[in-house]
Amino acid sequence: NDYEYLNTECENTSDFINTIFNENTWKLNLSVEEKSIDGNFNCTVYFKEKIKKATEVIKTKDEVEKIIHTPDDSLQNIFNEETLEYRYRGKEVDNYVKFNDELYRIIGIFKVEDGYGKETEMIKIIKSEPYGSYKYDEKNYHNWARPSTLNTILNTTFYNSLKEDCRKLIGEVKYYLGGYKTTEINTKNMWRYERKKSGSDYYYESNPKTWIGKVALMYASDYGYAGDSSCEDLNLFNYDKCNNNWLNINGKEWVLSPYALYSYSNFHISFGTVGTAGVSLDQNIMGVRPTFYLINETNITSGNGTIEKPYILSL
Numbered sequence: 620n621d622y623e624y625l626n627t628e629c630e631n632t633s634d635f636i637n638t639i640f641n642e643n644t645w646k647l648n649l650s651v652e653e654k655s656i657d658g659n660f661n662c663t664v665y666f667k668e669k670i671k672k673a674t675e676v677i678k679t680k681d682e683v684e685k686i687i688h689t690p691d692d693s694l695q696n697i698f699n700e701e702t703l704e705y706r707y708r709g710k711e712v713d714n715y716v717k718f719n720d721e722l723y724r725i726i727g728i729f730k731v732e733d734g735y736g737k738e739t740e741m742i743k744i745i746k747s748e749p750y751g752s753y754k755y756d757e758k759n760y761h762n763w764a765r766p767s768t769l770n771t772i773l774n775t776t777f778y779n780s781l782k783e784d785c786r787k788l789i790g791e792v793k794y795y796l797g798g799y800k801t802t803e804i805n806t807k808n809m810w811r812y813e814r815k816k817s818g819s820d821y822y823y824e825s826n827p828k829t830w831i832g833k834v835a836l837m838y839a840s841d842y843g844y845a846g847d848s849s850c851e852d853l854n855l856f857n858y859d860k861c862n863n864n865w866l867n868i869n870g871k872e873w874v875l876s877p878y879a880l881y882s883y884s885n886f887h888i889s890f891g892t893v894g895t896a897g898v899s900l901d902q903n904i905m906g907v908r909p910t911f912y913l914i915n916e917t918n919i920t921s922g923n924g925t926i927e928k929p930y931i932l933s934l
Contacts, residue, residue: 622666629662640664673917673932674728674740678705680924682712683727686844694814695795695829697732704729709847710863715747715929717922719785722747722929724865726841731912734791734831741790741912745837749872749906750777756901761823761877761885763796764830767901769873773834773909788932790914794830797821798839798877798886802856806843809855813838813876823879837910839876839886842866856886871899872906 627638627647637650647664677683688702706727707714714725726743733739756767763770778786797813800820804812815821815828822828842864843855850861858864871889878884887899899905913932922930 621669623669625665625667627662627664629660668921670918670920670933673742673913673919673930674915676919676930677725677728677742680707680713682707682709682714684708684848688810691811693816694811695793695816697730697738697793698814702730706844707865708845710865712865713924713926714865715922715924715926716744717929717931718744718788719781722926725924725930726837726845726910729912731790732793734793739915741792741915742917743841743910743912745841745866745910746908748868748908749870750909752904752906753873754902754904755873755885759883759900759902761882761901762826763794763835763875763877764827769907770830770832770835773836773907774832777909778834784934787934788913788917789833790912791831791833792912794832794835794875795838796827796830796875796877798879800878800880802854802878804855805853806840806846806851806855809843809876810838810840813840819879821879823877823882826877834909834911836873836875837866837908839874839888841910842874842888868906870906872908875910 624640624642629636639648649662683705686704686706688698690698690700692699704727707725716723716725723744724747726745728740728742730738731741753769753772755761755769761767795814797815798821799809799812812821817828839855843850845866846858846861846864850858853861871887873885873887876886878886883901884899885901887905916934918933920931920933922928924930
């Protein structure tokens, strides 16, 4: 049940009243001494919405699909075992969250490593609308961990603009910085390439393979997996046959995944009627949607995920 019993208040009685609420049967028993009744009396029963662990709520939703990745020793160590993800997929999904008095959307639930190397499940959310438009890097280099200009903006200016209770919900986790050297790639393969341990096909020269921090961007594979399962084998960067992706918005925006062939290029996603990802010079100015993970202890206190009634979060 989504509600829990608080208390009962009765009118036209003295204090000689006893209430017993059975949470299993949802029956309320009232015991009142006869001398305390002054004619008829009315009672009001109060309930409140239950506080639920956010990950457990999201896993039960019909729009959320389980995706299983098989073990792969060529990936970062956390992926050497079978990996289970929960992702919102399709065009119309109720995955809205109210965060910092603005709308965000839930990408899914993922196994991540926190800043101490501990594995845990976290919900990943993305701002519903762009925070603004920025260059990826003033020096025209796609090393996110250096940090790039965009990394600094998101983890100082943006992060510091959030309310304190919202900042407490953001987890410090390991992000994976792999990409690919061509645009001929589908979603399932891109997911693996983003997480490779090494290789010139996935990283430019000696660029870092991971970054531990709080605020970043969605992966190119996050965009791909937001379409339904019929799109998985399509070329991610020619998504003209997949127009049922809830991440579609107007304009262009950066993603975290680099174009590994050059030092100065990064993948981005072009939106319109359909989404198409491509390569762009890092000094181009594009939309930015902050993306981050919520700590495992995050609860949902109310809401149902619709745009009219987004989830409300708390610790």
